[in-house]
Amino acid sequence: MRNKLAKNQNADAKSFALAAAKVAEDRHCTDIVVLDLKGKSPATDYFVIATGTSDRQGRSVADEICEKARELGHQRFGSAGYEQGRWVLLDFVDVVIHIFNAEYRDYYALELLWGDARKLKLEKPESPPKKTRKKTLKK
16 A cells, blocks of 8 residues: 555655646756756755746746645645745745856756666657648639
8 A cells, every 4th residue: 555655755856756747847947957856865856957037037937836746736835046046946845946147057067967767758749740731622
């Protein structure tokens, strides 16, 4: 029973990490990465890392991710850097979100610190089928 519960929690954390990455993508953040840290970090299972275009955007994306978390039943346990907006950290225990400005992202290079972590693929929306014109034969 405990193992099944752990698997469900892990799947839930993974889906939330991907949903948070999608929010960042929809709000025009760049260089979005989701790192699977299971077995590598004693503190969390997933990092979501994104670069915002401004301090204001970083705060806005953080707000939207917190709203998405509430919708999905996740509770935020801590945050840091919101006022300055250069590096906003949102701690949901199993998922930790980092929203950087470009300068801080380059300086701290979290992907390099966790270089052995597996990167999850962000799901790309399916593009609508191309419309083709029907050729009509003239009689």
